[in-house]
Amino acid sequence: MRLGLILGTLVFTLFVGALVSGYANASFTESLRALFVDDGTPLTVVMRDIRLPRALLAVMIGAALGMSGAAMQGYLRNPLAEPGLIGVSGAAALGAVLAIQTGLSASFALALPISALAMSVLGVLLILALAGPRGASITLILAGIAISALASALTSLVLNLSPNPFAAADIVFWMMGSLADRSFTHVWLALPFMLVGWGLLFSLGRGLNALTLGEDAAEAMGIRLPAMRLRLILGVAACVGAATAVAGAIGFVGLVVPHLLRPLVGARPSALLWASALGGAAMVLAADIAVRELLPDRDLKLGVLMALVGAPLFLHLIFKTRKEFA
C-alpha cells in the first residue's frame, strides 16, 4: 500500500509538472489558474486544449503500456516480453497507418483505434503462437524481431506510396512516438479501448499469481488457461492498439517499469500489474516533460528518450538471461 501511495504521489507531481511545461512563457501559478478559470486569454486555450489532453494521454498511454508489459511478462514468465520489443506496437502502428491512408479514419474516426487494435491482436497471436506457452527468451526475441521488421517495413511502404508529400515524414512519428499537439479528440478515441484493456488485464492478477507455480499447479487451482490467454490477448491489444493509434509506437515502457518495480512488490504478478500502470504513467509523463524541457525547439520524439533509458536495460537483461542458460 505504501508503494501505491508513493507511486500515486509521483504520478500526480509529474502530471502537474507536465501541465506547466511547454513553450508558452507563463509562471506556475498563472498556468494553473488559466486551467481552472477561463479568463478569455490564449493561455486558457493552451492549458485546456493543448496541455491537459497531452498530460492525460501521457498518463493513459503510460499506464496501458506498463500494464501490458507486466501482464505479458507474467503470462510468459519472461522479463523480456514487452509490447514494443516483440512487435505488437509495430503491428498496431501498421494498423493505424492503414486506417489513415485508406481514408477509413477520415470517414469513421473509430476506425483508427479499431484497426490498430486488430493488427495488435494479430501481433500478439503471432507472438504467442511462435513463442509457445513457456515463452522461451530466444524464440520470443527472434519472433519479435521478425514481426517488428515486417510491420515497420509495411508501415514505411504504405507511407511511401501515399500521394501526400508529408506522409513519408510520418514514418518517424509512427516508429518513435510523440505526444506533440495531440488533442481531446485523441483522448476520447483512446479512452474507451483503454478502459476495456485495463479491465481485462487487471482481471488476470489471480491467474498470473497462480501461474508462477507452473501451468499444472495453476490449472489445479482452477485457473482456466485458454480463457486467461484470450483475456491477455484482447487486453494487451486494446491497450497497445489504442496507445499506438494516437501517439505512435513508444517502446521500452513495458520493459523498464515492471523490471524496476518487480522487487518492490515481492515479485507478485497481480501487484505488479497496478504498480506498473502507475509506474508507466510516471515514466511517460517524465519523458514528455523531458522532451519539452531538454530540446524545446526540436520536437524530440518520446521513443528516443525511451530507447536511451530502455536499451541499456534490455542489453543487461539479455546478458542476465544468457548467464542463466549457460
Next chain:
Amino acid sequence: MRASRVIPLVAALVLTGAAVLADAPQRVVSVNLCTDQLGLMLASPGQLISVSKLAHDPESSSMADAAQSLPVNGSGAEEVFLLNPDLVLAGTFTADATVQMLRDLGIRVELFAPASSLADVPARIAQMGVALGRQSEARAMIDAFNAELAELSKAPPRRPRAALYYVNSYTMGDRTLAGDILRAGGFDNVASEAGMTYGGTLFLEQLVMLSPEVIVQGRDYPGQARAEDNLEHPALARLTNSRVAGTLTDRDWICGTPMVLNAVREMRDLRLSMEQD
C-alpha cells in the same frame, strides 16, 4: 582538371562539333517548377521544348494550362540530354550531379536561385530574359510587375497581425517570399514576434499564445498524413479573436514569378474584408 572530367568533355566537344552558340537558344528544356513558369511566360513560341513534371499539376503550377501542350521531363540528366537542348533551365537546388553531368556533356545550364523576397522577382525575370535572348520582353514584364506591386501594396490604415501556418507547424518569417507577400498584402507577421526571420517551426502553443488576427494556412495535399493534424487542432477553433483563413492557393506563393501578385492581391483582399467587418 581531372581525367574523369576531361573524357566526357572531349566526347561532348566531338559530339557537338564546332557548333557555335547562337545568340538565342532554340531548344530550351526546363527541369524546375519555377523556371518552367518563368520560361513559359518569356520564351518565344517553340523556344521552350519541355518542362518538368510538376508543371502540368494545376495545384503546384500557376501556368499549368499553358504547359499542357509541352511534353514533360523527369529532370534526370539522361532524359534531358536525349531532348538535345542547347539550354537547360534549372534551380540552384537541382541535384548537383544532374547539373554537372549536363555541363560535362557540353550543354549550357542556367541556374536560378529561389526568390526569397518580392524584390528578387524582377531580378529573376531579367536573368531569364538574358538567358532566352528576350531582354525587351523581360524589361516590359518587370515594369508591369513593379507598377502592379506598387499599386497593391499601398500602405494600409492598419496592419493586422497574421501568421503563416503550414503542415508540421512550419511557418515563414519576413525574409522569405511568402513572408514578403504577407507584408506587401498589408499584414504584420507574428513570426517576427517569435524571433523568426526565415522559415521555422512555430509550435502550436506559441501560435495560440501569439493569437494572431489571421492564420493563413497552406494547401491541403491529397491523401492523409499525421503531419497535417496540426492544421485541424481544436485549439485553433477556440481562439475567439483569430480568424483561420483556410486554404490559400499555394502555387502563387512558391515561385519568384509575376504570379506572386495574385497572392499579394489575395492577401490584400483578405485584409480589406477584415476592415469592413
